[in-house]
Amino acid sequence: MSRAAALAAAVAAAAALAGLVRPAAAVQPDEMLADPVLEARARAISKGLRCLVCRNESIDESNAPLARDLRLLVRERLVAGDSDEAAVDYIVERFGEFVLLRPTAGGANIMLWIAGPLMLLAGGAVGLAYLRRRAAAAEPAAALSPEEQRRLDEILRS
Amino acid sequence: MLVEFGHFALVLALAVAILQGVVPFVGAARGRAGWMALAAPAATALFLLVAFAFAALVHAFVASDFSLAVVVDNSHTAKPLIYKLSGVWGNHEGSMLLWVLILSLFGAAAAWFGGRLPAALRARVLAVQAWIAATFLAFILLTSNPFARLAFPPMDGRDLNPLLQDPGLALHPPFLYLGYVGLSMAFSFAVAALIEGRVDAAWGRWVRPWTLAAWMFLTVGIALGSWWAYYELGWGGFWFWDPVENASLMPWLFATALLHSAIVVEKREALKAWTILLAIMAFGFSLLGTFIVRSGLLTSVHAFASDPARGIFILAILAVFIGGALTLFAARAGAMQARGVFAPVSREAALVANNLLLAVACLVVFVGTLWPLAAELFFGRKLTVGPPFFDLAFTPFMVAVAAILPPGALLAWKRGDLSRAMAPLAGVLALSLAAGALVWAVGTGRSALGPVGVTLGLWVILGAAADLGQRTGREGLRRRLARLRRLPRADWGRAVAHAGFGVSLLAIAAVTAWSDEDIRVAREGESFAFAGHDITLVAVRRVEGPNYVSAMAEMEVARHGRHVVTLYPERRNYPAAGMPTTEAGIDYGLLRDIYLVLGDPQEGGGWAVRSHVKPLASWLWAGCLMMAAGGLLNLTDRRFRIAAGARRGAAAPLPAA
Numbered sequence: 001m002s003r004a005a006a007l008a009a010a011v012a013a014a015a016a017l018a019g020l021v022r023p024a025a026a027v028q029p030d031e032m033l034a035d036p037v038l039e040a041r042a043r044a045i046s047k048g049l050r051c052l053v054c055r056n057e058s059i060d061e062s063n064a065p066l067a068r069d070l071r072l073l074v075r076e077r078l079v080a081g082d083s084d085e086a087a088v089d090y091i092v093e094r095f096g097e098f099v100l101l102r103p104t105a106g107g108a109n110i111m112l113w114i115a116g117p118l119m120l121l122a123g124g125a126v127g128l129a130y131l132r133r134r135a136a137a138a139e140p141a142a143a144l145s146p147e148e149q150r151r152l153d154e155i156l157r158s
Numbered sequence: 159m160l161v162e163f164g165h166f167a168l169v170l171a172l173a174v175a176i177l178q179g180v181v182p183f184v185g186a187a188r189g190r191a192g193w194m195a196l197a198a199p200a201a202t203a204l205f206l207l208v209a210f211a212f213a214a215l216v217h218a219f220v221a222s223d224f225s226l227a228v229v230v231d232n233s234h235t236a237k238p239l240i241y242k243l244s245g246v247w248g249n250h251e252g253s254m255l256l257w258v259l260i261l262s263l264f265g266a267a268a269a270w271f272g273g274r275l276p277a278a279l280r281a282r283v284l285a286v287q288a289w290i291a292a293t294f295l296a297f298i299l300l301t302s303n304p305f306a307r308l309a310f311p312p313m314d315g316r317d318l319n320p321l322l323q324d325p326g327l328a329l330h331p332p333f334l335y336l337g338y339v340g341l342s343m344a345f346s347f348a349v350a351a352l353i354e355g356r357v358d359a360a361w362g363r364w365v366r367p368w369t370l371a372a373w374m375f376l377t378v379g380i381a382l383g384s385w386w387a388y389y390e391l392g393w394g395g396f397w398f399w400d401p402v403e404n405a406s407l408m409p410w411l412f413a414t415a416l417l418h419s420a421i422v423v424e425k426r427e428a429l430k431a432w433t434i435l436l437a438i439m440a441f442g443f444s445l446l447g448t449f450i451v452r453s454g455l456l457t458s459v460h461a462f463a464s465d466p467a468r469g470i471f472i473l474a475i476l477a478v479f480i481g482g483a484l485t486l487f488a489a490r491a492g493a494m495q496a497r498g499v500f501a502p503v504s505r506e507a508a509l510v511a512n513n514l515l516l517a518v519a520c521l522v523v524f525v526g527t528l529w530p531l532a533a534e535l536f537f538g539r540k541l542t543v544g545p546p547f548f549d550l551a552f553t554p555f556m557v558a559v560a561a562i563l564p565p566g567a568l569l570a571w572k573r574g575d576l577s578r579a580m581a582p583l584a585g586v587l588a589l590s591l592a593a594g595a596l597v598w599a600v601g602t603g604r605s606a607l608g609p610v611g612v613t614l615g616l617w618v619i620l621g622a623a624a625d626l627g628q629r630t631g632r633e634g635l636r637r638r639l640a641r642l643r644r645l646p647r648a649d650w651g652r653a654v655a656h657a658g659f660g661v662s663l664l665a666i667a668a669v670t671a672w673s674d675e676d677i678r679v680a681r682e683g684e685s686f687a688f689a690g691h692d693i694t695l696v697a698v699r700r701v702e703g704p705n706y707v708s709a710m711a712e713m714e715v716a717r718h719g720r721h722v723v724t725l726y727p728e729r730r731n732y733p734a735a736g737m738p739t740t741e742a743g744i745d746y747g748l749l750r751d752i753y754l755v756l757g758d759p760q761e762g763g764g765w766a767v768r769s770h771v772k773p774l775a776s777w778l779w780a781g782c783l784m785m786a787a788g789g790l791l792n793l794t795d796r797r798f799r800i801a802a803g804a805r806r807g808a809a810a811p812l813p814a815a
Contacts, residue, residue, distance in 0.1 A: 028677075137496070
């Protein structure tokens, strides 16, 4: 490899690296739509979409270039006249349900959504049964261990 | 040399831990006092050995000993001393060593202050502590040796992740670990009680201070982490439902439930089996948290220390300890006979409801955190469970907890009367509802979150005040004030902690519902109006820090023409780590925070600038601190101190009736 080519490769690598770790503050001023209503809708949608290359960040929060592309895509769809649902569907069609921060309730996911209420019902039933039992139970006589009985006798004798 | 001594101390510590795990345990089973007596000095020795190893590692970091692999990967000569120190636990190996250090500290503390415990119980508790210490020491020595040397030491280190170079995060792991590991005491007490087949009021009283201490540290640790995320990540968010955050929240929820159920054991000798189960689960979820963080199984913002091989080792530890404890529980739980009798409307019943809600809330977080993994393994679906799910699925439980808290705290033990408990709360309820309605009327067209949050927050805060007031009797104001001062610290602790919960609720609702945001390009010298303030970007300068270069903006905030504050948001670049960070400029205020972030320089000139106003943001962490302070007040209550002194004189300690 010639020296010039090596240098070019190094510069390209550096540029790529710089792109990856670019410090930017999430939504950029130049991305924002002039229409505040559309922009507000875009922000709301962005908060529910995951940045695919990030760890658990929405595209609204993320600094990654890909998140920026997705933000622009959402805005493009809205400007084109899509409803919120249509814009989200458009993204999900292309990137899969992985982008949805709020999982759908379809298929096996129904278990995720009803887990909480079901556990509360089950736990509530057990809890109620326990309360009933405690209310009905007779207070048992305090049972002492042999060690304590011995100690009690000692105290009583002295 | 010191490094080798440190390594050797760790090996010795493992030997001592095994000894401490076996001899006193067998001694307790056979009733041999001498064998049991080994536990206390062994616990002290274990602590000293681990402390020595830790000190050796700290020395290596402070002296920038680049012959150590961990130091090279996580330190740099130009780094300020405090971050050289925090670098010790800002990495996998060092943080595991800190984990074991704290574990052995708790064990030693139990040996030092546990003189009033029955000898057999103490020996068993310390033995179980030693088993945990032994497995984690083996884990460190076999998979994550912090003392690994490099054959060819480099001239300088690679620096600590710049996000971690921050005072808040320097303290976050130690507090969190004090909490996680502190719960091991509750676990050891639970296992020891299961082996003895006996849980009584005395057991409840012994286990409560340890749980309380662990819970306080966990509360502060979580609050520190959340505060760090707030000011450092530059999004102005405070909780992201990240798997690692969830990993710390789950033990906290179980520990909170445990604190409350242990009261029932102590005062009423009921809920015994449940309390034991909670103690096992609380520590189990601490281990799970350690596993999640250390394995990187669920990748997240915190996965800087991920390694699947280590993850499997921790999973094995988790399986053995929790599986073993649960098996023991299944075999012995039947022997835990409840004695207290109580009506379905009583303080006990309210605490059962509290426990049910907290436990299910915790399981919801658990299911949500692990669902992506399950969906991929069993259904072949790659999906995300993000904040919108948790907000929806978790919040109702906290609303319910807050709703039942004030009357629950006022109900009588054994048999309560709901209308009598509600009587002192009538004014509180009316006031909270009125405030909520007012907020609802003013904030048109916004979500219900604000009004509901304000109502609940005030309900809990004022309810805590009513709880205190109720305990001062019905006489004249002066008598009542005098009595208020003499109330037991446990009463004060409860009220302060509950009020803290209310304050945090109020703040979360306010920040979430009423934050304002503005994003724009500003040129130097340009002013803009935002949320009743005038903000001027005066200048952006280049500043050199000890190990970074920074673009620092000077921004003036004025209100009605009067200067409020000058803030200096930054964008730093750490060349050694090759990583940029944002440092928000924050004016912490009583009623609102002003939060300014400097973005990219723009092509046409000027800088991207983001401004936020966050109402009541500081209250969020103040509320957490109040909860912890309430725990501290409770911990210093007379009954823990006096009971300790009274029993010390007795030859054979008797459990309190």
